[in-house]
Amino acid sequence: MRRFLSLGLLCLMLLGTALTAQAQSSSSTPDDQAALALLTALDVDSYRDKGDAITAILQSDDERARDWLQALLDGRLQRTDDGRFVLVLDNRGRDWPVADALTNEPLGDMSRRDLDRIGINNALRNQLRSAIAVVDLYSPNVERRRTSADRLLGEVDGELAETLAPVIADAEDEYVRTRLAQAVAIYRAEQGDMAGVEALTGSLHPRARVALGRAANSDDAVVADAATAALAGIEQQLKINRGLETLYFGLSLGSVLVLAAIGLAITFGVMGVINMAHGELMMLGAYTTWMMQQLLPGQPGLALILSIPAGFMVAALVGIAIERGVIQFLKGRPLETLLATFGISLILQQLVRTVISPLNRTVVTPEWMSGSLVINDALSLTLNRMYVLGFALVVFAALMLIMRRTRLGLEVRAVTQNRAMARSMGIRATRVDIMTFALGSGVAGLAGVALSQLTNVGPNLGQNYIIDSFMVVVFGGVGNLWGTLVAGLSLGVINQVLEPWAGAVLAKIIVLVFIILFIQKRPRGLFPQKGRAAEG
Amino acid sequence: MTMQSTSSQFWLTRPFGERATQLFLGVLLSALVLVTVLHLAVPQGHPLHVNAYTVNLFGKYLSYALLAVAVDLVWGYLGILSLGHGAFFAIGGYAMGMYLMRQIGDRGTYGHPVLPDFMVFLNWDSLPWYWHGFDMAWFAFAMVLLAPGMLALVFGFLAFRSRVTGVYLSIITQALTFALMLAFFRNEMGFGGNNGLTDFRELLGFNLRSDATRLGLFIATGVALALGYILCRAIVTSKLGRVCVATRDAEARTRFIGYRVERFQLFVFVVSAMLAGLAGALYVPQVGIINPSEFSPLFSIEIVLWVALGGRATLYGAVIGAILVNYAKTIFTGIMPDAWLFALGALFVLVTVLLPKGVAGLLGHLKRRKEEDHPPKEATA
Amino acid sequence: MSLLQSLKARDRVFDFMATQSSPVDVRHGPILYMEDVTVSFDGFKAINNLNLTIDDGELRCIIGPNGAGKTTMMDIITGKTRPTEGSVWFGSRHNLLQMNEPDIASLGIGRKFQKPTVFEALSVFENLELAMAADKRIFPTLTARMTGEIKDRIDDVLETIGLTELRFQPAGILSHGQKQWLEIGMLLMQRPRLLLVDEPVAGMTEQEMERTAELLTGLAGKQSVVVVEHDMGFVRSIARKVTVLHQGSVLAEGSMDQVSNDPKVVEVYLGSDEEESA
Numbered sequence A: 001m002r003r004f005l006s007l008g009l010l011c012l013m014l015l016g017t018a019l020t021a022q023a024q025s026s027s028s029t030p031d032d033q034a035a036l037a038l039l040t041a042l043d044v045d046s047y048r049d050k051g052d053a054i055t056a057i058l059q060s061d062d063e064r065a066r067d068w069l070q071a072l073l074d075g076r077l078q079r080t081d082d083g084r085f086v087l088v089l090d091n092r093g094r095d096w097p098v099a100d101a102l103t104n105e106p107l108g109d110m111s112r113r114d115l116d117r118i119g120i121n122n123a124l125r126n127q128l129r130s131a132i133a134v135v136d137l138y139s140p141n142v143e144r145r146r147t148s149a150d151r152l153l154g155e156v157d158g159e160l161a162e163t164l165a166p167v168i169a170d171a172e173d174e175y176v177r178t179r180l181a182q183a184v185a186i187y188r189a190e191q192g193d194m195a196g197v198e199a200l201t202g203s204l205h206p207r208a209r210v211a212l213g214r215a216a217n218s219d220d221a222v223v224a225d226a227a228t229a230a231l232a233g234i235e236q237q238l239k240i241n242r243g244l245e246t247l248y249f250g251l252s253l254g255s256v257l258v259l260a261a262i263g264l265a266i267t268f269g270v271m272g273v274i275n276m277a278h279g280e281l282m283m284l285g286a287y288t289t290w291m292m293q294q295l296l297p298g299q300p301g302l303a304l305i306l307s308i309p310a311g312f313m314v315a316a317l318v319g320i321a322i323e324r325g326v327i328q329f330l331k332g333r334p335l336e337t338l339l340a341t342f343g344i345s346l347i348l349q350q351l352v353r354t355v356i357s358p359l360n361r362t363v364v365t366p367e368w369m370s371g372s373l374v375i376n377d378a379l380s381l382t383l384n385r386m387y388v389l390g391f392a393l394v395v396f397a398a399l400m401l402i403m404r405r406t407r408l409g410l411e412v413r414a415v416t417q418n419r420a421m422a423r424s425m426g427i428r429a430t431r432v433d434i435m436t437f438a439l440g441s442g443v444a445g446l447a448g449v450a451l452s453q454l455t456n457v458g459p460n461l462g463q464n465y466i467i468d469s470f471m472v473v474v475f476g477g478v479g480n481l482w483g484t485l486v487a488g489l490s491l492g493v494i495n496q497v498l499e500p501w502a503g504a505v506l507a508k509i510i511v512l513v514f515i516i517l518f519i520q521k522r523p524r525g526l527f528p529q530k531g532r533a534a535e536g
Numbered sequence B: 001m002t003m004q005s006t007s008s009q010f011w012l013t014r015p016f017g018e019r020a021t022q023l024f025l026g027v028l029l030s031a032l033v034l035v036t037v038l039h040l041a042v043p044q045g046h047p048l049h050v051n052a053y054t055v056n057l058f059g060k061y062l063s064y065a066l067l068a069v070a071v072d073l074v075w076g077y078l079g080i081l082s083l084g085h086g087a088f089f090a091i092g093g094y095a096m097g098m099y100l101m102r103q104i105g106d107r108g109t110y111g112h113p114v115l116p117d118f119m120v121f122l123n124w125d126s127l128p129w130y131w132h133g134f135d136m137a138w139f140a141f142a143m144v145l146l147a148p149g150m151l152a153l154v155f156g157f158l159a160f161r162s163r164v165t166g167v168y169l170s171i172i173t174q175a176l177t178f179a180l181m182l183a184f185f186r187n188e189m190g191f192g193g194n195n196g197l198t199d200f201r202e203l204l205g206f207n208l209r210s211d212a213t214r215l216g217l218f219i220a221t222g223v224a225l226a227l228g229y230i231l232c233r234a235i236v237t238s239k240l241g242r243v244c245v246a247t248r249d250a251e252a253r254t255r256f257i258g259y260r261v262e263r264f265q266l267f268v269f270v271v272s273a274m275l276a277g278l279a280g281a282l283y284v285p286q287v288g289i290i291n292p293s294e295f296s297p298l299f300s301i302e303i304v305l306w307v308a309l310g311g312r313a314t315l316y317g318a319v320i321g322a323i324l325v326n327y328a329k330t331i332f333t334g335i336m337p338d339a340w341l342f343a344l345g346a347l348f349v350l351v352t353v354l355l356p357k358g359v360a361g362l363l364g365h366l367k368r369r370k371e372e373d374h375p376p377k378e379a380t381a
Numbered sequence C: 001m002s003l004l005q006s007l008k009a010r011d012r013v014f015d016f017m018a019t020q021s022s023p024v025d026v027r028h029g030p031i032l033y034m035e036d037v038t039v040s041f042d043g044f045k046a047i048n049n050l051n052l053t054i055d056d057g058e059l060r061c062i063i064g065p066n067g068a069g070k071t072t073m074m075d076i077i078t079g080k081t082r083p084t085e086g087s088v089w090f091g092s093r094h095n096l097l098q099m100n101e102p103d104i105a106s107l108g109i110g111r112k113f114q115k116p117t118v119f120e121a122l123s124v125f126e127n128l129e130l131a132m133a134a135d136k137r138i139f140p141t142l143t144a145r146m147t148g149e150i151k152d153r154i155d156d157v158l159e160t161i162g163l164t165e166l167r168f169q170p171a172g173i174l175s176h177g178q179k180q181w182l183e184i185g186m187l188l189m190q191r192p193r194l195l196l197v198d199e200p201v202a203g204m205t206e207q208e209m210e211r212t213a214e215l216l217t218g219l220a221g222k223q224s225v226v227v228v229e230h231d232m233g234f235v236r237s238i239a240r241k242v243t244v245l246h247q248g249s250v251l252a253e254g255s256m257d258q259v260s261n262d263p264k265v266v267e268v269y270l271g272s273d274e275e276e277s278a
Helices: A002-021 A034-039 A045-058 A064-073 A122-136 A144-152 A156-172 A174-190 A194-197 A205-215 A220-272 A278-296 A300-325 A334-355 A381-404 A407-417 A419-426 A429-452 A463-477 A482-502 A504-521 B019-040 B052-076 B085-107 B117-121 B136-163 B168-185 B209-237 B237-251 B252-256 B261-287 B296-311 B316-335 B337-354 B356-373 C003-008 C071-078 C100-107 C122-131 C138-143 C148-161 C176-188 C208-218 C232-238 C256-261 C263-278
Strands: A075-082 A084-090 A093-101 A106-111 A114-118 A370-374 A379-382 C030-041 C042-055 C061-065 C085-090 C108-110 C194-198 C224-228 C241-246 C247-255
Touching: A034 A045, A045 A064, A045 A122, A045 B237, A045 C003, A064 A075, A064 A084, A064 A122, A084 B209, A122 A144, A144 B019, A144 C194, A156 A174, A174 A194, A174 A205, A194 A205, A194 A220, A205 A220, A220 A379, A220 A381, A220 A407, A220 A429, A220 A463, A220 A482, A278 A334, A278 A463, A278 B337, A278 C148, A278 C224, A300 A334, A300 A504, A334 A463, A334 B168, A334 B296, A334 B337, A370 A381, A370 C108, A379 A381, A379 A429, A381 A407, A381 A429, A381 A482, A407 A419, A407 A429, A407 C208, A419 B019, A419 C241, A429 A463, A463 A504, A463 B168, A482 A504, A504 B136, B019 B052, B019 B209, B019 B316, B052 B085, B052 B209, B052 B261, B085 B136, B085 B261, B085 B296, B136 B168, B136 B261, B168 B296, B209 B237, B209 B261, B209 B316, B237 B252, B237 B261, B237 C122, B237 C138, B252 C122, B261 B316, B261 C138, B296 B337, B296 B356, B316 B337, B316 B356, C030 C071, C030 C224, C042 C071, C042 C224, C042 C247, C061 C208, C061 C232, C071 C100, C071 C108, C071 C194, C071 C224, C100 C108, C108 C176, C122 C148, C122 C176, C148 C176, C148 C208, C176 C194, C194 C241, C208 C224, C208 C232, C241 C256, C241 C263, C247 C256
Parallel strands: C061 C224, C061 C241, C108 C194, C194 C224
Antiparallel strands: A075 A084, A075 A114, A084 A093, A093 A106, A370 A379, C030 C042, C030 C085, C241 C247
16 A cells, blocks of 8 residues: 555655646646546446556546545445446435536436445545545645644655655645654654654654554664653653543533532522522523524524523523522421422423423534644643633632622621621521522523533433532532532542543442541531531 | 320330321221232122232332331431432342342243343353342341341441531432442442343242232231331330430430430431331332332432321321322323323422421321310320 | 548548449538639630539529639539649549549539520420430330339429429420429439539529529529529529629629628629719
């Protein structure tokens, strides 16, 4: 495979020079007969012959070659009953829009039954990918060049290495340059070449590790030692990176827990109310996001932004309804409140199941939140988690501000510490209760909005987080925002650290047992709140 | 609450002297007899005939009733709201299930004389250590009581010693049962994973599929309920029961008088757990399966609803509540399954807000109204 | 006392031989003897060289302004707080400073706190039954039977505190004063030798105060009673001997008349009034 690659590369170098000399226009009109012959050579039974046909296409200087190769890889290169080659533009559904492979002229829709796919196997798939990668090295699009440079790691052989040398020298983009150099170094290292081994020090790419592994078995002791040393160094780096990744995931999970638990900490701390429907308020927030996306199709980003206030409002309003409708009649009876709110959680779940659907709903992540931030070959941080982490911190900061700087916050703190005294000073404790509950519920709604970006949105979403939220509150200390933050983040990290070692379920169990034992030592949590505590 | 105080009788026979207990036992025993007669003596097809399926259903209700009594003992009289009693029920059920699995012997799908089917399926070659002994009835039956009892002992010891009370304790019990549910769902635990244990054949040589066995189990559950009720009533009317009530209302004061409150709490908690385990063990052969969903937090909270609806701190209220709610559930899920969760949720809200003393409270209220209209003779000292 | 002293003192049993269950020795008169007791919290002396002797069977009233150290003094006797200096003896045999709270309680020192806590869901009779000195372990409590003897004892206490007619009523319906008496009753069930009563008449009506005075004076003789009170009228009606505490030590001691005419006491209690009226 590599032989033809280097051959192809040679030819393409010529083509490339020609291409870069001229503008990217279809000024060169290849011979259609020759093109047809190239494509016809693909429509054979033998896969080996197909491979040769692909090589031929690669060696041709046809500018459509790339499109054909890509279509072939995607299974979109098909032949009609009358022998015409077409490219399928959209292969969903039963009727496909197609275009002529030679002229790119759209031909309308054709039924898939009238088309014959040119099939490939896995070996051909690899060959095609590499071929396309090579072509792309000359693409004017820098992204394409980078991707193809990535693909060449491990696919380079002796001749290709030589031919790549000037490409590397000429490359304008630093990333392409480094990558191609790495690709060459991998080849060299596998050959037992010292220079290659040295060049690969510190490279975190898995392919580099394979190459170094092979080099470590080399007969040449010096090279073998150098390779082993390099591998050890890389292992170290990898451990650090894995640790960072675990930390990142832990913080991400923790930030979700914080969002989920913080509303609970507020209502529990101020009113001594255990709200078992808290999870369902989160669920409502998530569903609000889904609803928003339904209302604004094609604009998931805008829908998400709007969902933030919307989710807050929806959850807050439902929270107020719960407070006025049920909780106010159960003042001073925390166990009864627990049971009643549990009933409400059942009702809310069933409501969503019957009114909307018992199945999960899809919530789309907007583009600016998808993808990841690539730090290096071993560490890439998904963007959506980063946004959620940031969001959680912003919400936390906002809550701290409200609690510390606003009149409402002052009243809330007064009522928490000494209700009777606060009332005798003119603070309307009932109003504070309602506002607190609304605030706590609203934050739950925000948690739901964030969760919609990380997990499935379904009627059971609340159930999955309610126990964890309580654990965070119990661990961190009731009514204390900092406690919730520390507890949530640390529980998230602990969970993530345990997971690869013990498995997700066992990790959860260990965390629960740990908290039960922790409560033995410090029954009030990490940062106990003075004042109104929930005695039974 | 009786104003009679400790009498001079032997503590276990004391309940028989109470009118309420006599009434309850009378009703229970008559119900058992009635169902038996209607099942055996009345021919099939007759509208009053009780078929085997219904007998089975009633047996299930009775085991739930025993479970509810166990929860009322610990909640109504000790003030400990355990939201994880389903765990004890399930553990007792699993103990029985393990015995029944061993009884299958080589009649399973894979025909292995020792290993249950699911273990063969997992390619295990020997019985895990904790399964040993469950082929013997006496051991399994002992474990039905001991396993939940020991869990309650450890958990209660840790919890009560550090004075964890109130809502915190309730949440922790939820977490406990949740953790157990997750654990039992795993195949590696060796309890059948999420399929649980099922496909039982025999109990003590009696074929579980036969009508006679079903009737027998129904009666056995009824008897167990009666005995459990008497035991709880005996505890409650003893001096210990009063210490529990004192603890429930003023824990510090009780300690100050000189009672080691944690020990009393632990004692009652363990007894309650054992009763719950017994209920589970009687439940399993009647429904034919035990799986980790019995550990679900929702189930444990439902039990509390039964007691709340029936009226806590009465014991007979728990029985009423358990039967009523589960009967309603059977009807609802038959006719309008979607509406059941609505109804359940609404029940929670209505009972806590409007009917804090439950049905028993309602009955008591009516009785008092009647007494006001027709004052009784002088109350005896 | 030092080893040499304990060897020479012929009228005492060695300390290590005086077990807790050995009876309280009051052959020398005092049932409670506090000598040079000082309690210092970081330099602040809550109790400052306090010397107090209560005779067996006496009814003593302790009065003093707020912050005088009355509650701290009681805490020391019951073992809740340890003094930095001084000695506290119960009878001549029991060194209270070497005993812990539950042991002191079982020795026969009972304390009634200011705020009555009775078990509201239980009847008066049951409240007393629970408080009774008995084997308080689990199994004995479970199997306990009501004997005629126990019933008689409870009836006795009921009569003493005057709640016989209400004995089967739930304690929750009692008035504030009645609850206080019930609590005293619960204390009595423990057969205490020394009763420490903290502000018993706070919140009571006139009639209730009278009854309480009768009750407490009736108790003296068989028991020793120390009453801490603010209400001067009440103190006057029951006290034979009054001790005035001020800033952690005894300011004056004597009959009510003696004490109320003592110029030091007058200044402490009434001094600020004179300043205000000036």
